[in-house]
Amino acid sequence: MLLGILSDTHGDVPRTQAAVEIFRRKEVQEVVHCGDVGSREVVKLLSEFRTHYVHGNTDSRGSLRKAILECGQTYYESVGILVREGKQIAFLHGDDWRTYGELLHSQRFDLICSGHTHQFEWQMEGKTYLLNPGALHRTPSPSVAILELPAMRVCREMIKTGYYPSPT
Secondary structure (H helix, E strand, C coil), X not given: CEEEEECCCCCCHHHHHHHHHHHHHHCCCEEEECCCCCCHHHHHXXXXXXXXXXXXXXXXXXXXXXXXXXXXXXXXXXXXXXXXXXXXXXXXXCXXXXXXXXXXXXXXXXXXXXXXXXXXXXXXXXXXXXXXXXXXXXXXXXXXXEEECCCCXXXXXEXXXXXXCCCC
16 A cells, blocks of 8 residues: 655645645555645645645644545544554644654554654654655655555655646
8 A cells, every 4th residue: 555645735736736746656545644734725636535634733723624524535633543554653743742752652653644844754763653754835855755555665755846737
């Protein structure tokens, strides 16, 4: 199974379109968005995939939740938990360090995905992998991650800066 993971889109439609094209090309089955979505347009673009969302510190909870539910997607508030291919996956935005620490120190999860820092991270602490896919907006190196399950292999995919798809 391939899982697409992104964060910190901040409403950046062109870079989100580029991420969607990568997810299509790589044939991801589901997408996890680790917050700071930023706009209804981002939710609509990702709606071709089964997408799981948490809110970020810059998201308006009410309008974000409404947009996600209108697109038939899943909204988890602050922390989402999935089990895929036998792997326990938690995801959150990452601005609440206390919750992040509690999830990590529980050693209950095979993977914790987060955003917020706008920096790519892939490391292991104890028995838990930590993944931050980077950001699509407010970064000189926009990126998303593709996670292969159950192997727990990650590929960082860079988004071309200034990418603007041709009009349809």
